[in-house]
Amino acid sequence: MKIEINRKNKAYHMEASNEDGNIVSIDGSPAIGGEGKGVRPMQLLLAGIGSCSAIDVISILKKQKQELEDIKITIDGEREPDAVPAVFTKIHLHFHLVGKLDAKKVERALKLSVDQYCSVAKMLEKTAEISYDYSIAEQ
DSSP, X not given: OOEEXXXXXXXXXXXXXXXXXXXXXXXXOGGGTOOSSSBOHHHHHHHHHHHHHHHHHHHHHHHTTOEEEEEEEEEEEEEOTTOSSOOEEEEEXXXXXXXXXXXXXXXXXXXXXXXXXXXXXXXXXXXXXXXXXXXXXXX
């Protein structure tokens, strides 16, 4: 696995690209001179845990023959205040699921993902308490 970072301006705007040519824009916060042209690095970590877990959940529910129509995840992260580096101390994921779903199967899929399969969660759990909940809406 390889990522390349290219600076796009004289401030903090950069682009990360993978071996397949997919690109993510990254920027620093306005407090340090960022221009809002991309996601901040710590936000990328939250996106990483959310998308990693989403892939797991979709796959597990598919194997359970559940009719998942849509999934959205809201991730809240808390960082250690006034610390350098300011690592995440708490991360909470809320899974918004849509479809004809068995709640017990959803709970199992979420537990397997967050507690066992999601590589990003396994790395972040070393500094952060990771919690999750969910809601199900039928379409």
